Amino acid sequence: MSDTSAHPAPSTPEFVQDKLSTLLSSPHIHLNHPPKFGGIRMGPGPVDLFSTRFANFFTPDATGVVAGKEVDHEGLKKALLALQKKWDPQNANFVAQGSAPKPTTKLLWTRKDAEHQSEVTAAAEVKEEGGAHRISHLTLDGDESLFSA
Secondary structure, rough: OOOOOOOOOOOOOOHHHHHHHHHHHOOOOOOOOHHHHHOOOOOOOOOHHHHHHHHHHHEEEEEEEEEEEEEOHHHHHHHHHHHHHHHHHHHOOOEEEOOOOOOOOEEEEEEEOOOOOOEEEEEEEEEOOOEEEEEEEEEEEOOHHHHHO
């Protein structure tokens, strides 16, 4: 007996919801200061879960459309990082958009820095790569300010 709720089918809005909710709640660690000891980092160091999960959830050549603008792999990551800063998982809701031609979900939440509700629609194209289903194209529709730092 299999439990499909643990791994939503890649053709469903729940797949997009699962990946985005996990990614947006993942800590991002950016080391912008040079390491001590002659440029060598000592010890294991912090793990950047956001970047690790982004690499696992998206194909290496993933592209997207963010607020109507085409973006490459790095642009997609930057847009999701900016969205993460405004994201509040404590009051977020996902609404599956079952009538859409691609797996699509709507994200609704009240921003940490505002009182009004924010809304983003996310639609994904998914393909199998390396034995896993990964997002190859993501369209994020919403207020452009949500995707900029």
